[in-house]
Amino acid sequence: VPVILAGSRFFRVGFKALIKRAPNMDTLVAIGTGSAFLYGVYATVMIYLGEFGYAEQLYFESAAVVITLVMLGKYLEAVSKGKTSEAIKKLMGLKPKTAIVMKNGAELEVPLDEVAVGDIVLVRPGSSVPVDGTVIEGISSVDESMLTGESLPVEKHPGSTVTGGSINGEGLLKFEVTRVGEDTALSKIIKLVEEAQGKKAPIAKMADVVSGYFVPAVLAIAVVAAVVWALAGKDFNFVLNVFVTVLVIACPCALGLATPTAIMVGTGKGAELGVLIKGGEALETTHKVTAVVFDKTGTITEGKPVLTDIRNYGIISEEETLALSASAERGSEHPIARAIVEAAEAGGLEIPQPDDFKAVPGRGIDAAVGGRRVLAGNIKLMQENGIDTSAADEDAKALSGAGRTLMYIAVDGKLQALMAAADTVKPTSREAVAKLKSLGVSVYMITGDNKSTAAAIAREVEIDNVLSEVLPGDKASEVKKLQQSGHKVAMVGDGINDAPALVQADVGIAIGTGTDVAVESADVVLMRGDLNEVYSAIALSRATIRNIKQNLFWAFVYNLAGIPLAAGVLYALGGPLLTPIFAGAAMALSSVSVVSNALRLKRFKVKRWYQEGQK
Numbered sequence: 001v002p003v004i005l006a007g008s009r010f011f012r013v014g015f016k017a018l019i020k021r022a023p024n025m026d027t028l029v030a031i032g033t034g035s036a037f038l039y040g041v042y043a044t045v046m047i048y049l050g051e052f053g054y055a056e057q058l059y060f061e062s063a064a065v066v067i068t069l070v071m072l073g074k075y076l077e078a079v080s081k082g083k084t085s086e087a088i089k090k091l092m093g094l095k096p097k098t099a100i101v102m103k104n105g106a107e108l109e110v111p112l113d114e115v116a117v118g119d120i121v122l123v124r125p126g127s128s129v130p131v132d133g134t135v136i137e138g139i140s141s142v143d144e145s146m147l148t149g150e151s152l153p154v155e156k157h158p159g160s161t162v163t164g165g166s167i168n169g170e171g172l173l174k175f176e177v178t179r180v181g182e183d184t185a186l187s188k189i190i191k192l193v194e195e196a197q198g199k200k201a202p203i204a205k206m207a208d209v210v211s212g213y214f215v216p217a218v219l220a221i222a223v224v225a226a227v228v229w230a231l232a233g234k235d236f237n238f239v240l241n242v243f244v245t246v247l248v249i250a251c252p253c254a255l256g257l258a259t260p261t262a263i264m265v266g267t268g269k270g271a272e273l274g275v276l277i278k279g280g281e282a283l284e285t286t287h288k289v290t291a292v293v294f295d296k297t298g299t300i301t302e303g304k305p306v307l308t309d310i311r312n313y314g315i316i317s318e319e320e321t322l323a324l325s326a327s328a329e330r331g332s333e334h335p336i337a338r339a340i341v342e343a344a345e346a347g348g349l350e351i352p353q354p355d356d357f358k359a360v361p362g363r364g365i366d367a368a369v370g371g372r373r374v375l376a377g378n379i380k381l382m383q384e385n386g387i388d389t390s391a392a393d394e395d396a397k398a399l400s401g402a403g404r405t406l407m408y409i410a411v412d413g414k415l416q417a418l419m420a421a422a423d424t425v426k427p428t429s430r431e432a433v434a435k436l437k438s439l440g441v442s443v444y445m446i447t448g449d450n451k452s453t454a455a456a457i458a459r460e461v462e463i464d465n466v467l468s469e470v471l472p473g474d475k476a477s478e479v480k481k482l483q484q485s486g487h488k489v490a491m492v493g494d495g496i497n498d499a500p501a502l503v504q505a506d507v508g509i510a511i512g513t514g515t516d517v518a519v520e521s522a523d524v525v526l527m528r529g530d531l532n533e534v535y536s537a538i539a540l541s542r543a544t545i546r547n548i549k550q551n552l553f554w555a556f557v558y559n560l561a562g563i564p565l566a567a568g569v570l571y572a573l574g575g576p577l578l579t580p581i582f583a584g585a586a587m588a589l590s591s592v593s594v595v596s597n598a599l600r601l602k603r604f605k606v607k608r609w610y611q612e613g614q615k
Contacts, residue, residue, distance in 0.1 A: 004037055007067035023215035031219070033063040035247040039240065095165050095186070099130035102174065119177045123168045131164045132184045133175035139362035140171025141334065153334065155362045169333070171361030185473070214250075214556070218563065222246040225567035238577075245566040245578050249586055250559050257591055258551035261598040266544035269604050274528040275537045282523035286507050286541035288488045292436055292534060293467075293479060293501070295493035296447035296457060299511055300531070301423040303494070305335050307343035308404060309420035311395045314411060321417045323349040325409050328367035328374040331357040336407050336421045337365070337376075364407070375410040382408050382415070392418040403449075403456030423457075430461045432531035439538060442487065446470050446478060446501075475501035492526075492534055509534060536606045543604050551594045558590040 007029070014030030017023050040063070043054035098109050102120040115121065115131055123129055129142065141153035144166045153169050156162060162175050164184045181187065226243040263280040270277045277283055294300050312318050326344035329337035330351065344351050356368035363384070364377015375385055379396075382389050387410045389396075395418050396406055404420035433443050444465040447454050454468035467478050475491075479501045482489045491498065491505035502508030502522050510522035511529045526533040571577040 003064040003067050027215050032247050035244050037063040039244045096128045096130050117177050123173045125170050127168050129162045129166045131177050132179035133177045135160045135175045137174040138172050140173050141169040143167040170359040218250040242568050249562040249566040257594050258555050259548050261595050262548045265598050265601040273536045275533050276525040278523050283541045283544050287545040289490045291442040291487040292490045293444040293446050295498050298494040300429045305339045305421040305423050307339045308422045311418040313391045314416035324369050326351045327354050327369040328376050339421045403453035425460050428530050428532050433461050435535040472497035476504040479504045
C-alpha cells in the first residue's frame with residue numbers, strides 16, 4: 001500500500017490521459033499495477049472467506065515492484081539536469097555593489113541601484129565597470145572576456161562603449177551611463193537564456209507514442225478475452241484470471257526499463273569517456289545532430305595568445321630583443337605582454353626587472369631596461385614617439401592577414417622588431433573536425449573576430465563554414481537561423497557569451513574548463529576540454545539510441561507473444577491456462593533481457609565505432 005501511494009502520480013496522470021484518449025506509459029503502469037493490486041485485494045477477501053487456494057495468487061508484490069522500477073526510471077531521467085540561470089545569477093553577484101558617480105565635481109560612491117541613465121561614472125584601473133555606458137574621457141583597455149569570450153582586451157577611448165561586468169585595465173575612464181538594471185547587456189543575456197530554455201520543448205518519448213496504440217489494444221484484448229470465456233461458460237474466477245493475466249503480462253516493466261536503463265549505462269559510459277551527458281533528453285537529441293557550431297576562442301583555440309613570430313630590423317640579436325622586451329613587459333598585465341614574457345622564460349633567457357616602467361593607456365608601455373629605453377606597443381605608440389616603422393610595413397600586412405596581433409618594439413628611438421602573437425589552435429581541433437565530417441555532420445565556426453582572423457583559424461582546422469564578426473548577443477540568433485534551415489544544431493562553447501546559444505541549440509555542449517555559466521547552460525559537458533569528445537558524445541548517443549530501440553523492440557515482441565497466451569489461446573488448444581504468477585515471472589524475465597542488452601553499452605569503444613564508420 002505505501003508503494004502504491006508513493007506511485008499515486010501514475011494513477012492520476014495515467015487515468016487522466018486515458019480519459020482524454022491519449023494513453024501513455026503512465027496509463028500502462030496504472031492499469032497493470034492497479035489490476036494486480038485489486039486482484040490481490042480480491043484474493044485476500046477470498047482467503048478470509050476460506051478459499052485458501054488464493055494464497056498463491058496475491059499479486060501485491062507485482063504492483064509494488066513495477067511501480068518501484070518505473071519510479072527509479074523516472075528518477076534516472078530527471079537526475080543531472082542543471083539549472084541554467086543559477087550560475088548566471090551568481091555571475092551577476094560578481095558585479096560591484098556600488099559605483100563612483102561624479103556630481104558637482106565630487107566623487108560619490110553610491111549603491112548600484114541608484115545609478116541612473118545620464119550619470120557620469122568613474123572607473124579606476126583594475127575595477128569592474130558597474131553598468132553600460134559610453135566613454136567621455138580617458139583611454140584604457142578593457143577585459144570583456146567574461147561577456148565576449150575573446151582573450152584580448154579591447155581598447156577604449158572617448159566614444160567607445162563599455163559593458164557592465166567587464167574589467168578596466170590600466171587607464172582611468174569616465175563614461176556616461178546609457179543602460180542600467182534589466183537593460184544592461186548582462187541582464188539581457190540572462191533573459192535570452194531563460195527565453196531560449198522556455199522554448200525548448202521536451203522530446204516525445206518513443207514508448208509513450210507506441211503506448212498510445214498499445215494501451216487501447218491491451219484493454220480491448222483483456223475485455224474481449226474475458227467476455228469470450230464468460231460466454232463459453234467459464235466461472236467468474238476463470239474470467240478474472242484471464243483478464244488480470246493479460247494486463248499483468250502487458251504491464252510495462254520491460255518498457256519502463258528500456259529507456260532509463262540504457263540511458264543510465266550510456267551516461268555512465270560517457271563519464272568514462274570524459275563526456276557528461278545531462279539525462280535522457282540530451283542523449284535522444286544528440287543522436288539527431290546534423291550541424292555542430294564551434295565557438296572559436298577557448299573552444300577551437302587555447303583561449304590565450306602565444307608569441308608566434310619575431311621580425312628583427314635592428315642590430316641587436318633576436319634573443320637580446322626578446323629579453324629586453326620581456327623585461328620591459330614584466331609589469332604589464334596585457335595578454336600579449338604575458339605571451340612575450342612566457343616565450344622568454346621558455347627560452348631560458350634572463351629577464352631583469354625594468355629600471356622604470358610606465359603604461360601608456362591604449363598604446364603600450366614605455367620602460368627603461370639596463371640603460372636602454374624600450375617602447376613596446378601598437379603603431380600609434382611608435383608614431384607618437386617619432387619612430388619610423390616603414391621597414392616593418394610588409395611584414396605587418398602579412399602577419400595581420402594571417403590573423404596575428406602585432407606589437408612593435410623600439411629600442412633607443414629606433415624600430416628594433418615586430419612581434420606577433422596569436423591564439424593558437426588546440427592540438428585536437430583539426431582531428432575532431434575531420435571526425436565530425438565523417439559522421440556527415442556540417443561543421444561551423446562562430447566568432448566575434450574579423451573575417452581575416454576567423455578565416456585563418458578556419459583554414460588551419462579545415463572548417464568550411466565561418467560565421468565571423470558576430471556580436472555576443474547574436475550567437476543565439478545565428479544558431480536559430482541554422483535550425484530554421486532544417487538543421488539539428490549542437491553548439492560548442494566555453495564562455496558566458498555562449499550561454500544563450502548553448503540553450504537555443506538543440507544540444508548545448510560546454511567545455512568543462514570554461515565558465516560555470518556555460519557548463520550549467522549546456523546539455524553535454526566535455527570534462528577534459530578535448531574536442532574529440534564532441535565526436536564521442538554523438539557516437540555514444542547514436543549507440544545508446546540504437547540500444548534503446550532494440551530494448552523497446554524486444555519488450556514489445558515479448559508482449560505480442562505473451563498476450564495471446566495470457567488470453568487463453570493455449571488453453572483453447574488443449575494446453576495449460578497461464579496464471580498471473582506465471583505472467584509476473586515472464587514479465588521479470590523480459591526485464592532481465594532488457595537490462596542485459598543495455599549493459600552491452602559498457603563495451604562501447606569510440607575507436608571501434610569510428611573504424612566501422614570508415615568502412
